[in-house]
Amino acid sequence: MENFIVSARKYRPSTFDSVVGQKAITNTLKNAIRNHHLAQAYLFTGPRGVGKTTSARIFAKTINCMNIDLENNPDMIEPCNVCESCRSFSENASFNIMELDAASNNSVDDIRRLVDQVRIPPQVGKFKVYIIDEVHMLSQAAFNAFLKTLEEPPAYVKFILATTEKHKIIPTILSRCQVYDFKRISISDIASYLAYVAEKENVVTEEAALHLIAQKADGAMRDALSIFDQLVSFSSGHVSYQSVVENLHVLDHDYFFQITDQFYNKNITSVLLILNEIFENGFDGQHFIIGLGEHLRNLLISSDPQTISLMETSAAIRDRYLENARKFSSAFLLKALDLNTQSDIHYKTSNNKRLLIEIALMQMVAMANGTFESIEKEEIPAMPIKKKNVQEIAEQAPIEKIVAPPTYQGEETRDEKQMEPKTELEDKVAEPVPIVHSQPIRVQKIPKGLGLGISLKTGDDTTDELGNPDAYMLGKENIADEYSQEDVDQVFDNFLENIKTQPSLYATLKSNRATVKDGFVIELQVYNEAQKMALNEVLFDLVKQLRIRLNNYKLKSEIRIIENSNTTKYMSPSDKYNAMESKNPNLKKLSNNLSLELDF
Secondary structure, three states: OOOOOOOOHHHHOHHHOOOOOOHHHHHHHHHHHHHOOOOEEEEEEEEOOOOOOHHHHHHHHHHHOOOOOOOOOOOOOOOOOOOOOHHHHHHOOOOEEEEEEEEOOOHHHHHHHHHHEEEEOOOOOOOOOEEEEEEHHHOHHHHHHHHHHHHOOOOOEEEEEEEEOHHOHHHHOOOOOOEEEEEOOOHHHHHHHHHHHHHHOOOOEHHHHHHHHHHHHHHOHHHHHHHHHHHHHHHOOOOHHHHHHHHHHHOOHHHHHHHHHHHHOOOOHHHHHHHHHHOOOOHHHHHHHHHHHHHHHHHHHOOOOOOOOOOOOHHHHHHHHHHHHHOOOOHHHHHHHHHHHHHHHOOOOOOOOOHHHHHHHHHHHHHHHOOOHHHHOOOOOOOOOOHHEEEEEEHHHHOOOOOOOOOOOOOOOEEEEOOOOOOOOHHHHHOOOOOOOOOOOOOOOOOOOOOOOOOOHHHHHHHHHHHOOOOHHOOOOOOOOOOHHHHHHHHHHHHHHHHOOOOOHHEEEHHHOOOOEEEEEEEEEEOOHHHHHHHHHHHHHHHHHHHHHHHHOOOEEEEEEOOOOOOOOOOOOHHHHHHHHOOHHHHHHHHOOOOOOOOO
């Protein structure tokens, strides 16, 4: 039986031009060789299977190739694979290019042996190249032992370090190397290279199958070639899309197209049955959420010709996306993506994971049906008012013109504070207009002295919400029942309970009660301008409650700043002692007899 060589080794690139997906790095290395700008140390870093070690081997092989003529042929910078140096490397018999696996040779002694070998110059070729793979596995002591040699090696020595975990390498090593970051290989590049390998191996493939393999490889060419070998064995030389789906256990695009078709048909039952089939086939719920999110994203970018290039799928599947994208609006797809993202976020913490997904799918169907938004808002429609009912309502509840509450001397109403000069046109438009309500306004008259325990925000204040804070005054401007200081105190106590969240104002007003003066005036006293400003913020509510509870709508308020004569004067320690001494002369005698020194 002939020995089988896996595709990852058999089709490993041997020239810079054959390296897939790393054009920028290979061009830089070729230019460095052409211009004789070779550094003493290189660090190749990036994900697995993207060509780090392969590029290191090609670079080492090229700089030692004996047939490269930079003077006569500067554009031909590739190993010839014919000269003694190239052949010995290809046969694993080169003494100039050595590979070291740092995962198994990571001690200080291993590095010391390497340093000893560095002293021996190359026998064939120009350079002695050391390729150290998985260099992040070296111990801290090994890194430190390697520092001096890495910084100042002999002119004929080059180091190429390769790693997948750059963050584990100490900064002193990084600063001594030229760092090259290898990127993940794109899906289209992997699919093209797989098609090349399939042609060489006489394997029949489908384009969609190769794209699916490339997606599963997640940017790693080695993984893609390993999966390809596995599928060739599974399908006996015919790699179809269906065979890839079965073997790799991936969610087929058909499932998601079926689900979005049922969104369009507004069929919740079919959506739930498709989801049940997916679960019965052994797929994980979060796997489904991720796949649905990618599917919705592809539909969204398919709706604009400029973003079609962002899709990494085969041409046949891309055409299918273009056809299906016409069925849905961008607004629906964005809302569906948002719902899907929320399901992904809450999936791990949900106690009923399947129900979470089902609810999200049902909401998407409802959105496609145009009912989800109305269910979410659920606004009560306004009842239309017929013209014949307006007259009947007006007869039951006569409407009075809206007039501003009376303004007393020294008081500035809230509307006046915000009022701006009106133009002549606005004066004409701003004439009082009667407001007709769908139901008669019922203003409950509160007897004097009752309901004093109700908070400032009562159920009777709903007219405030109509946009006129002085609406409670309508038709009552001339009502002025008698009241006493006792009645005022009851309302004021209730007011104080509601401003306990303002300790400073509460303490001031509690010690300075609201007092009754002549001419329907309630006087409030504060100690300074700051307290006056704080009181002004709640004054409207206080006056409103006084008017309603005392049934006197001619009431107004005055704020007066008083000097606080009871304020305790601050006394220093010496002042306190002198005051005590003046009251008790024996205190001075005691201090003198005991020779006390007072330190103030």
